[in-house]
Amino acid sequence: MAWQDTVAQTVTGLGFDLVDLERSAGGLLRVTIDLPWQPLVEGAPVLADQFVTVEDCETVTRQLQYLLEVEAVDYRRLEVGSPGIDRPLRTENDFLRFAGQVVDITLKAPIGATGTDVSANRKKFRGTLERAEDGQQWQIVWSDEPAPKPGQRVSKKRVPAPLQALTFQLSDLQQARLAPLVNFKGRSAADKD
Incomplete structure (x- = not known):
């Protein structure tokens, strides 16, 4: 099994979704996580938007450091973060x-x-x-x-x-x-x- 699959299984096992896994020049390994999402079911309570916290990233970072050491993956720096406001859509x-x-x-x-x-x-x-x-x-x-500029008057008759x-x-x-x-x-x- 490739180390990428092992990282995905670890992130999923910790209760998160793996959004992106990127390995770049210079030894940077960037892992992007998000909270899992399920479509709304009728009658189920609507939960407020929840976001990945710093503590969530810290938990995943610690677990992945152990995993990558066991798998002997060569990297210099590990970054774990949330997808941000420009989140990629893939699935x-x-x-x-x-x-x-x-x-x-x-x-x-x-x-x-x-x-x-x-x-x-x-x-x-x-x-x-x-x-x-x-x-x-x-x-x-x-x-x-x-879009109209701030303060610009827009005619109600404009089509x-x-x-x-x-x-x-x-x-x-x-x-x-x-x-x-x-x-x-x-x-x-x-x-x-």
Whole structure:
């Protein structure tokens, strides 16, 4: 069994999901963990968002240090961390978990549809992740209209730009990540309820 599989089993055994395992030049071994997620079941209580803590990373680090010593894996530095606000999406479960969120995707090959505003050489898209109507594929929905600048007055009579959608399968993706959207103004009145 490869040491990567052993690391994955160890992380899973400690009650976490292995999001990413990266070995880079200079002997850095980076392990990214997250808390496991299960789809909501009817009648089950809704839990507040939980995040990986420093203590969680410390627990995994200590266990992996022992494991890597036993496996005789050559490394100089071990980093264990959470996936962050631009978390990569790789599995079907990741896409189910973050449906409705704004994501950035990069396709393996450029795509464009005749008769639409989607450029034929475009590979990168940012929009809201949704399940396609067929239930088998995914789609990303976006508008190319620029966001209004802070303090800019927007006419109520202005017609918004039409929404565009791109349907894809996970095999079409080179990369998918949560879009790192940060509000530096603090919580809005709607969030305080």
